[in-house]
Amino acid sequence: MNAETPVEAIPTADDRKIGPVLMEMKHITLRFGGVKAITDISFDIREGEIRSIIGPNGAGKSSMLNVISGFYVPQEGEVWFRGARRPQMKPYQVARQGIARTFQNIALFDGMSVLDNIMTGRLTLMKTGLAAQSLWWGKAQREETEHREKVEKIIDFLEIQAIRKTPVGRLPYGLKKRVELARALAAEPMLLLLDEPMAGMNVEEKEDMCRFILDVNDEFGTTICLIEHDMGVVMDLSDRVVVMDYGKKIGDGTPDEVRGNQAVIDAYLGVAHD
Amino acid sequence: MLYREAGDFKTSYASDSQTFPIRFDRWRYWAVVAVAFGVIPFVIDDYWANAVAVPFLIYAIAAIGLNILTGYCGQVSLGTGGFMAVGAYACYKLMTAFPEVSVLIHVLLAGGVTALVGVLFGLPSLRIKGFYLAVATLAAQFFLVWLFNKVPWFYNYSASGQITVPERTILGVAVTGANTPAWAKYLFCLVLLFVLAWVARNLTRGSVGRKWMAIRDMDIAAEIIGVNPLTTKLSAFAVSSFYIGIAGALFFAVYLGAVEVGEAFGIQKSFVVLFMIIIGGLGSIFGSFAGAAFLVLLPVLLKNVLVGQLGWATDLAAHVELMIVGGLIVAFLIYEPHGIAQLWKLAKEKLRLWPFPH
Ligand SMILES: Nc1ncnc2c1ncn2[C@@H]1O[C@H](COP(=O)(O)OP(=O)(O)O)[C@@H](O)[C@H]1O
Ligand SMILES: [Mg+2]
Numbered sequence: 001m002n003a004e005t006p007v008e009a010i011p012t013a014d015d016r017k018i019g020p021v022l023m024e025m026k027h028i029t030l031r032f033g034g035v036k037a038i039t040d041i042s043f044d045i046r047e048g049e050i051r052s053i054i055g056p057n058g059a060g061k062s063s064m065l066n067v068i069s070g071f072y073v074p075q076e077g078e079v080w081f082r083g084a085r086r087p088q089m090k091p092y093q094v095a096r097q098g099i100a101r102t103f104q105n106i107a108l109f110d111g112m113s114v115l116d117n118i119m120t121g122r123l124t125l126m127k128t129g130l131a132a133q134s135l136w137w138g139k140a141q142r143e144e145t146e147h148r149e150k151v152e153k154i155i156d157f158l159e160i161q162a163i164r165k166t167p168v169g170r171l172p173y174g175l176k177k178r179v180e181l182a183r184a185l186a187a188e189p190m191l192l193l194l195d196e197p198m199a200g201m202n203v204e205e206k207e208d209m210c211r212f213i214l215d216v217n218d219e220f221g222t223t224i225c226l227i228e229h230d231m232g233v234v235m236d237l238s239d240r241v242v243v244m245d246y247g248k249k250i251g252d253g254t255p256d257e258v259r260g261n262q263a264v265i266d267a268y269l270g271v272a273h274d
Numbered sequence: 275m276l277y278r279e280a281g282d283f284k285t286s287y288a289s290d291s292q293t294f295p296i297r298f299d300r301w302r303y304w305a306v307v308a309v310a311f312g313v314i315p316f317v318i319d320d321y322w323a324n325a326v327a328v329p330f331l332i333y334a335i336a337a338i339g340l341n342i343l344t345g346y347c348g349q350v351s352l353g354t355g356g357f358m359a360v361g362a363y364a365c366y367k368l369m370t371a372f373p374e375v376s377v378l379i380h381v382l383l384a385g386g387v388t389a390l391v392g393v394l395f396g397l398p399s400l401r402i403k404g405f406y407l408a409v410a411t412l413a414a415q416f417f418l419v420w421l422f423n424k425v426p427w428f429y430n431y432s433a434s435g436q437i438t439v440p441e442r443t444i445l446g447v448a449v450t451g452a453n454t455p456a457w458a459k460y461l462f463c464l465v466l467l468f469v470l471a472w473v474a475r476n477l478t479r480g481s482v483g484r485k486w487m488a489i490r491d492m493d494i495a496a497e498i499i500g501v502n503p504l505t506t507k508l509s510a511f512a513v514s515s516f517y518i519g520i521a522g523a524l525f526f527a528v529y530l531g532a533v534e535v536g537e538a539f540g541i542q543k544s545f546v547v548l549f550m551i552i553i554g555g556l557g558s559i560f561g562s563f564a565g566a567a568f569l570v571l572l573p574v575l576l577k578n579v580l581v582g583q584l585g586w587a588t589d590l591a592a593h594v595e596l597m598i599v600g601g602l603i604v605a606f607l608i609y610e611p612h613g614i615a616q617l618w619k620l621a622k623e624k625l626r627l628w629p630f631p632h
Contacts, residue, residue: 069498071494071498090497090502091494091497091498092497092498092499092500092501092502092503095497095498095499095500096500100498100499101498103495103498107492107494107495107498108491108492108495109487109488109491109492109495109496110491110492111487111490111491111557112484112487112488112491116484116487119481119484120484120485120488120496120499120501121499122481123481123484123485123488123499123500123501124499124500126481128480128481130477130482130509130513133476133477133480133481133482134473134476134477135473135476136476136479136480140476140480143481144287144480144481145286145287148287149287152287183499184499187499187500
């Protein structure tokens with residue numbers, strides 16, 4: 001793929017409102033034994049923006065998302081969220097703060113239908129206890145219906161009505177990615193982390209996914225932090241871009257600024273255009 | 275012709291998530307319920323109650339319980355026998371300590387006690403998984419049996435070391451003890467199974483069930499959507515043990531009447547219930563019924579045919595039974611991990627499309 005990837009007829013990012021800093025990573029260093037996956041990286045994510053992380057394979061991008069979502073605990077550095085330093089948290093606690101994500105290698109629940117998978121996205125929002133649910137009366141049933149309505153909106157939005165009742169194990173790759181996005185959206189997150197949402201897709205599927213990402217950002221005001229390899233896509237979608245190489249940050253700025261940065265051209269863009 | 279979805283449109287999300295979305299299935303369900311409650315109690319005799327009906331009802335409760343833990347939440351357990359023993363002994367202690375309280379309350383409380391014990395033994399599940407968890411529950415199995423043998427307080431210091439059920443009545447009719455009529459045993463167990471199966475169905479179709487299944491299918495992804503693995507696994511252990519404890523209480527109080535713990539609730543009990551859910555279908559309430567029915571009926575059938583009609587020796591027939599069950603377990607594990615329930619579902623899907631298979 002190159003910069004000419006067709007993503008026209010998509011609302012441009014210009015007139016949207018970018019708010020204050022939502023999340024700030026301060027001097028993060030992450031090691032696995034002797035391997036330094038991330039070395040002293042700082043950057044911030046502002047409310048309402050689409051923030052991308054790019055870099056060659058093994059640069060530490062996924063590790064960075066894992067730090068944000070609480071899977072990896074960095075040896076050094078601080079994570080600040082909504083103006084306060086975040087104490088060390090388990091992934092499920094991070095999720096409950098309003099951070100949802102998708103994985104580079106799809107992580108859906110293969111034994112469940114598409115609908116049930118997406119419904120799991122709302123688990124943090126569902127409050128009826130075990131006792132009320134065991135009777136399936138009043139509150140439990142009402143809650144189920146309410147959340148089902150929300151989930152149906154997401155199903156419509158992502159145009160996956162036809163596969164609602166299909167077990168996810170039977171779906172092709174591109175649709176699985178879409179269902180995983182649906183599950184993340186179902187949580188109505190403040191911050192959405194997407195790890196290579198377009199990897200392995202054909203041009204058409206990529207265009208759809210781009211459109212969904214922009215629409216999510218536009219219509220729901222969701223802040224998005226995105227890892228992507230396709231430079232054309234990244235440059236078109238993003239408000240700001242972080243460039244990583246060998247665990248270090250080598251560039252940070254608007255797509256135009258990053259494109260003009262010599263270190264970035266040497267390390268990444270140059271390679272990509274070979 | 276009746277078996278159709280077409281023309282049976284759903285107009286609300288509630289009706290879309292009901293247990294039997296197809297009208298014909300609903301009719302069949304109500305027919306079964308009507309026969310179970312309205313016909314069988316009037317015709318059942320001691321042989322059918324003791325050989326088939328009562329063990330089936332009790333095993334179905336245990337199988338639903340284990341299915342919640344293993345089939346829905348993905349935590350393999352070989353401690354079912356031990357947990358049934360907890361239910362039995364808790365029931366016995368409660369019945370003898372508070373004779374004026376209804377036995378129904380005792381049975382439910384026995385389930386509650388077992389739930390607590392189950393949570394305790396479920397704690398390691400946060401750290402260990404799969405095979406290692408199975409071994410840990412196996413240890414629980416042996417420990418519990420040993421405990422009930424070793425501590426005389428549990429069997430009220432009786433000389434034989436056995437526990438024997440006192441007679442208790444509900445609405446003036448004996449439901450435990452030697453004078454219990456067949457229909458009373460049957461009806462007591464049936465009511466409990468009916469309510470417990472309905473509750474299990476409710477739990478598994480809502481958010482609790484989705485949490486369990488999320489942990490089963492991929493625990494890392496479950497955590498990322500906000501599922502707390504510890505509380506979710508422990509809730510599965512608690513609910514599962516509640517069911518298994520009630521099954522153990524009934525097995526002792528209604529079915530056997532007198533129990534020696536190693537004999538009634540040994541490791542073979544754990545395997546029988548596990549086989550039931552494998553053959554019947556992991557992650558299916560209906561499968562729990564099917565598996566329990568199958569493994570209760572098979573020996574009765576083989577005994578009647580092989581011993582009764584063909585004149586084989588009893589132990590030979592018992593060996594044939596073991597071979598059949600063993601073969602079926604292997605076959606189901608390899609070819610159809612979702613058991614009889616899935617075969618049934620596939621058959622219905624074929625029927626739904628018949629006579630136009632595409
Ligand atoms: N769980 C882990 N254990 C050991 N090393 C890891 C682990 N996760 C990532 N790494 C290492 O960290 C580096 C960065 O990996 P990753 O974050 O996946 O890169 P990217 O997503 O940019 O391709 C790689 O060298 C990788 O081998
Ligand atoms: Mg990666």
